[in-house]
Amino acid sequence: MITRMHQLSPQDLVDRLQWRYATKKFDVSKIIPDEVWSGIASSLVLTPSSFGLQPWHFVTIRDRKIKEELLPHSWGQAQVTDCSHFVVLTAKTSMTEAEIDSFLARTIEIRGGQIDQLNPYRDMMVGFTKNMDDAAKLQWAKLQTYIALGQLMTTTALLGIDACPMEGINPTEYDRILGLEEKGLTTSVACALGYRCSEDKYANAPKVRFDKSEIVTLI
Numbered sequence: 001m002i003t004r005m006h007q008l009s010p011q012d013l014v015d016r017l018q019w020r021y022a023t024k025k026f027d028v029s030k031i032i033p034d035e036v037w038s039g040i041a042s043s044l045v046l047t048p049s050s051f052g053l054q055p056w057h058f059v060t061i062r063d064r065k066i067k068e069e070l071l072p073h074s075w076g077q078a079q080v081t082d083c084s085h086f087v088v089l090t091a092k093t094s095m096t097e098a099e100i101d102s103f104l105a106r107t108i109e110i111r112g113g114q115i116d117q118l119n120p121y122r123d124m125m126v127g128f129t130k131n132m133d134d135a136a137k138l139q140w141a142k143l144q145t146y147i148a149l150g151q152l153m154t155t156t157a158l159l160g161i162d163a164c165p166m167e168g169i170n171p172t173e174y175d176r177i178l179g180l181e182e183k184g185l186t187t188s189v190a191c192a193l194g195y196r197c198s199e200d201k202y203a204n205a206p207k208v209r210f211d212k213s214e215i216v217t218l219i
């Protein structure tokens with residue numbers, strides 16, 4: 001168990017977040033080492049979700065040929081092919097009692113106890129999902145993937161890895177190329193990861209954000 005953690009200073013945190021930017025040009029020659037990728041993959045797994053249901057799967061593409069297939073369905077954005085690891089964040093298309101029971105079984109596997117003890121929690125989750133039609137459930141699942149996207153961008157920044165979040169993609173074509181429909185998944189959003197190219201002029205552009213007083217209220 002982790003009892004003590006190295007604490008970042010607030011200024012270090014802000015510096016890290018200032019360093020991060022939506023990378024437009026990746027250095028094609030630089031590949032994320034396996035042990036670094038392993039930490040990033042763990043950060044995806046550790047993303048919190050509503051009820052803990054984890055209605056997602058993260059398909060990560062290293063294969064050049066698949067990246068090239070995706071490129072014309074990504075508004076031609078070269079980050080798709082030039083990055084080291086291209087993460088497609090997909091949402092589960094189904095959230096029924098079967099998925100809820102699989103999550104509860106996993107809870108017992110990890111924490112022990114009797115499944116019956118989780119019945120009140122089960123009823124709450126079943127009630128929550130039954131109140132939504134399929135479109136609303138999918139929208140809910142896609143919202144969860146954006147939590148993973150946020151976590152991914154922050155954790156990669158902390159590791160000194162560059163990222164470009166990408167909504168400029170065609171989910172229908174991505175689903176077809178990656179064979180997602182038969183896996184019960186659909187594309188939500190993507191994120192290219194790797195190392196910035198020294199010529200990317202956006203790297204040093206000042207951040208455009210509204211003033212803190214307009215964005216954050218402390219009461």
Ligand SMILES: Cc1cc2nc3c(=O)[nH]c(=O)nc-3n(C[C@H](O)[C@H](O)[C@H](O)COP(=O)(O)O)c2cc1C
Nearest residue numbers: 020021022023024077164165166167168169189207
């Ligand atoms: C959900 C999301 C989708 C985005 N999609 C794209 C994209 O398709 N292509 C791109 O170049 N940038 C994309 N961006 C990057 C934003 O334009 C960028 O984050 C924003 O302008 C703020 O700049 P900064 O990230 O460099 O601070 C996206 C950002 C987010 C959060």
